[in-house]
Amino acid sequence: MIxxxxxxxxxxxxxxxxLRVRGELDARNAPGVVEACTxxxxxxxxxxxxxxxVSFIASSGIGGLLALVEEFRQxxxxxxxxxxxxxxxxxVNLLNIDRFLGIDENEQAALDILKDGTNG
Amino acid sequence: MVGVGPxxxxxxxxxxxxxxxxxxxxxLSVSLGLHQTADLLLFNLMGQLGTxxxxxxxxxxxxxxxxxxxxxxxFDRTAAQQAGEAWSHTLREHFERNPVPVSIAxxxxxxxxxxxxxxxxxxxxxxxxxxxxSEVHGWLALGPKLGGTGYAEADLQILQAALGIVxxxxxxxxxxxxxxxxxxxxxxxxxxxxEIDGLKSEFLRNVNHELRTPLAVVMATLESVxxxxxxxVRIQSMLAGALECAHHLNELLENLLTYSSAVSARLVxxxxxxxxxxxxxxxxxxRRPGVTAGLREIACSCEPELPAAHCDRQRxxxxxxxxxxxxxxxxxxxSHLRLSAAALSVSGERWVQVEFADDGxxxxxxxxxxxxxxxxxxxxxxxxxxxxxGMGLALARELAERMGCRLDVRxxxxxxxTFTLLIPAGR
Numbered sequence: 164m165i166x167x168x169x170x171x172x173x174x175x176x177x178x179x180x181x182l183r184v185r186g187e188l189d190a191r192n193a194p195g196v197v198e199a200c201t202x203x204x205x206x207x208x209x210x211x212x213x214x215x216x217v218s219f220i221a222s223s224g225i226g227g228l229l230a231l232v233e234e235f236r237q238x239x240x241x242x243x244x245x246x247x248x249x250x251x252x253x254x255v256n257l258l259n260i261d262r263f264l265g266i267d268e269n270e271q272a273a274l275d276i277l278k279d280g281t282n283g
Numbered sequence: 284m285v286g287v288g289p290x291x292x293x294x295x296x297x298x299x300x301x302x303x304x305x306x307x308x309x310x311l312s313v314s315l316g317l318h319q320t321a322d323l324l325l326f327n328l329m330g331q332l333g334t335x336x337x338x339x340x341x342x343x344x345x346x347x348x349x350x351x352x353x354x355x356x357x358f359d360r361t362a363a364q365q366a367g368e369a370w371s372h373t374l375r376e377h378f379e380r381n382p383v384p385v386s387i388a389x390x391x392x393x394x395x396x397x398x399x400x401x402x403x404x405x406x407x408x409x410x411x412x413x414x415x416x417s418e419v420h421g422w423l424a425l426g427p428k429l430g431g432t433g434y435a436e437a438d439l440q441i442l443q444a445a446l447g448i449v450x451x452x453x454x455x456x457x458x459x460x461x462x463x464x465x466x467x468x469x470x471x472x473x474x475x476x477x478e479i480d481g482l483k484s485e486f487l488r489n490v491n492h493e494l495r496t497p498l499a500v501v502m503a504t505l506e507s508v509x510x511x512x513x514x515x516v517r518i519q520s521m522l523a524g525a526l527e528c529a530h531h532l533n534e535l536l537e538n539l540l541t542y543s544s545a546v547s548a549r550l551v552x553x554x555x556x557x558x559x560x561x562x563x564x565x566x567x568x569x570r571r572p573g574v575t576a577g578l579r580e581i582a583c584s585c586e587p588e589l590p591a592a593h594c595d596r597q598r599x600x601x602x603x604x605x606x607x608x609x610x611x612x613x614x615x616x617x618s619h620l621r622l623s624a625a626a627l628s629v630s631g632e633r634w635v636q637v638e639f640a641d642d643g644x645x646x647x648x649x650x651x652x653x654x655x656x657x658x659x660x661x662x663x664x665x666x667x668x669x670x671x672x673g674m675g676l677a678l679a680r681e682l683a684e685r686m687g688c689r690l691d692v693r694x695x696x697x698x699x700x701t702f703t704l705l706i707p708a709g710r
Contacts, residue, residue, distance in 0.1 A: 189306065190306055190307075190310045190323045190326065190327065191310070193322070193326045194319070194322045194326070197326075197356070221306045221327075221330070222299070222302070222303035222306060222326070222327045222328075222329075222330030223306065223326035223327045223330055225329070226325065226326030226327060226329030226331075226337075226356075227326050227329075229329050229330065229333070229334065229335040229357070229429070230325075230326065230329060230335055230336075230337075230356035230357045232335050233335035233336055233356070233357030233358075233426070234356075234357060237359065254299070257292070257295050257296065257299055258299075258330075258333045259333075259430060260333050260429050260430070263335070263429045
């Protein structure tokens, strides 16, 4: 049975928000993820997206993540992707786009980078 | 997992592209609206080709107007919008002659220096036409591929295949939307005619009352003169004839009054507790084909745990119809309409606040107070471009008041208009 798709809000600070995405990140769910992340950017905060629970990622899911990377590049906040699941890792490697995504080992590593003010 | 090494990697890429095209085809077989389809196409292509920027423009149906930006991801939105408007005619002409993807470098000779400056500003790498039945329906812009490798021949083939699938699907969706909308309009015009019939009866009744007062004076005067039997016989006879006609006229008016009262009794309001969230979503779904036909977008958002609203479902839908028809008349293609609902408490009274907002041209302050008056439109000039009697908003407010609701408006020129309907919360 496929786990239902969810976006859960993790700890929120003055400067950053953590979103934990679970389930299959496909065409149906990608716009919702982009909207939730864009809202964080509009609020002027940095964002950590935890992808540990993503069991499958379609092209639309990758496209959504790339759109977010571009949008966050325009500031003011920073985007970090963390705890990338094997399913996401294999597509990221295939497309050879890992160095553009801003990937960290886990939430704490991303928060440390955000605290240092570096964009990685 | 496919084997490692260059050949294995190539096969894996092809497998990824095939899976992506399958995803596109599979999702299109599910019912998707225009804007969701645009998101699907852009995200899918961005994920396949490895770019963080994509945008889609469509040409409004049956017009030579400027293309409308439907979706934009990764590009600077405002700059992309400006660039799209500036390039519209050049790209349309180009793709009508040569309907294949084209890089910005190959377009250079056709774009003016200011157009090229816009292209550099948003960092666009490639344009591709959206075709259906050999006609250009719009185009897509892609940013550079991440890693700076440039688009390969295989990428362009994938792009054309994806655009071909989506172009036909969008055209079918448009045709289906037109049919659905035509059907809805027929049903609505039937209801509307019945309503007009009711209003006509009410109008007759009002006219009747107005006519009866002077007629009563005429009859009383004639009766007193005729019963006094003074003056010439010829004049007496003429006055008696006039009195007879006045009585006849009065009888006609009585009959008319009875008829119009009976008809107007049909305009009843049936109040009940309604689930506004469900009602607004169903309403948006029903009207979406007609709204997107003009490349406008309608969205609906309701606060969670909204209380029930105490209103007449049919009348509420009529009010929404008037507000939406008004927005469709006065906003241009590409506008965004939003229906939303939230709970509101004012001095201990609980309301459900329904808002209908557009990002159209707005209404000048000096005209804002009169838009609910019958037979008035903001553009009162004889050369106005929008038809109609100016009855819609008057009817909407009348219906709202009859249900115990309040309908108000606020607006800012060049930013948009928001109508607010306050409905008493149910128990």
